[in-house]
Amino acid sequence: MRSGGCVDFDQVTELMRHPAWVLLRADNAALVLSFCGTVFVDENARGVPETVLESRLDDRLYVLNEEKPGSFPRPADAYLAEWTKNGWLRKYYPPGEDEAHFDATAALEKAVAWVRELPARSFIGTESRLNTIVALLRQMAFGTETDPQTRIDELRRERDAIDAQIARLRAGEVDMLSPLALLDRYQQVESTAVELLRDFREVEANLRELDVRLRHQVATAEGGKGEQLAAFLLDRDEIARSDQGQSFQAFFDYLLSPRRQQELRELLQQVNQLPQLEGRANQSLLKVPFAWLEAAENTQDTVRQLTEQLRRFLVDRSRAEDRRVLALVRSTQRHVTALEGQADLPGMTLDIPQAHLTLPMERRLYMPVERIELDTIAVEESDDAEVDISELFSGVHVDTEALAGHVLEAVAASPSGQANLAAIVDDHPLTLGLAELLAYFQVEHPGLDMIVDPDRTDLLVYPRVHVPGHTQARVPHVTFVRDEGGNAAGKAEQE
Secondary structure (H helix, E strand, C coil), X not given: CCCCCCCCHHHXXXXXXXXXXXXXXXXXXXXXXXXXXXXXXXXXXXXXXXXXXXXXXXXXXXXXXXHCCCCCCCCHHHHHHHHHHCCCEEEECCCCCCCCEEEECHHHHHHHHHHHCCCCCCCCCCHHHHHHHHHHHHHHHHHCCCCHHHHHHHHHHHHHHHHHHHHHHHCCCCCCCCHHHHHHHHHHHHHHHHHHHHHHHHXXXXXXXXXXXXXXXXXXXXXXXXXXXXXXXXXXXXXXXXXXXXXXXXXXXXXXXXXXXXXXXXXHXXXXXXXXXXXXXXXXXXXXHHHHHHHHHHHHHHHHHHHHHHHHHHHHHHHHHHHHHHHHHHHHHHHHHHHCCCCCCCCCCCCCCCCCCCCHHHCCCCCCCCCCCCCCCCCCCCCCCCCCCHHHHCCCCCCHHHHHHHHHHHXXXXXXXXXXXXXXXXXXXXXXXXXXXXXXXXXXXXXXEEEEEEEEEEEEEEECCCCCCEEEEEEEEEEEEECCCCHHHHHHHHC
């Protein structure tokens, strides 16, 4: 069912079993929506330890029972267990920790958002949303136009409009946004920022569904590991190629750009200090870029956990197959020893290999290669000197093959056949900042294994991109080692 589409009776009946619908009909819906909305939505908490969440809920229950005695007689842990069972909270154990953590589900956030939209609003802005609709329609129409002349006419129209604005400014005519128009746009920015955070939890939920499906396949797998690997990679490719996956990757790449992060923070700070928004500015909006980055990193952690699950599965299946082959070999040896010295043993027929000859006249005749003449006439330079092409060079591209070469070289030069990330960065300093550092965690090579030790950390110092100064990053201790076949050294020598 697509968003905004019509629903029939059967679809509505099926949706009544949705956790968000069940929450709205629950007896303690007010407690769940108010408490969880404050912790997981307003404070944007992710992965709250069980003791912390239980303590906060216990304090809240004490206050409510003081106002109305006997309203909530059960202890806090009983309510948390019920909410987890109903699909409103997710209980899990982070890697390396023995204490349970809680996080909100997408169903809980949908219910909280729906309830918060119910009260009447004193001001409902429509102008900014209309402008957004017109701008999006214009982008879609212009972006799919195949006629070059039509595109040129549209660009000229925009240029004339900009020239007219410059002329009015030089004449002293400054068009300012009215307080109502400014408030309209500010409310749209605030609602869009909150919706993005809510969408991240839904993306994580989709990835966790893939994780559950993979674990089920591992538990019930009877075929070869190649079949399981193909099914897993197919599911991951479908998520990566989907509209949701491509949009998330583009958003994450945008967040990794230091220049765009700085621009976003400066714009938010400048807008929040406008005198027209006095008393209506939301200071928590300044923390939105950091909340986006944290939510995106949580989503990437989910993908890394899927990859680790696949690696453990392949290792376990490979060891099991090795033990099975060894048992068959030993069984064959025992049978041969038992039959030694006996006569009239049953025989077997073998196919004798033979060479397949190809006569000279059966080969294809020589086909000359058609040569292509290239036009080397120089292209005339454009007279339009106002074209701004700086955006073409503003992106950050990290050559992962070059990083893999650095890792292979360090591993091959090490007598122990291993090298850590800190030593590699010392030999090959980072030139592209955080993007290049994160790319080292995605290095993949048939002759390499990457071991991450979360209990140990390394402090890396690297120069900033496009701005003076240096940045420090504390990352887990990462070690690159050769695989059991020792292919990494051979690859490094060939390269």
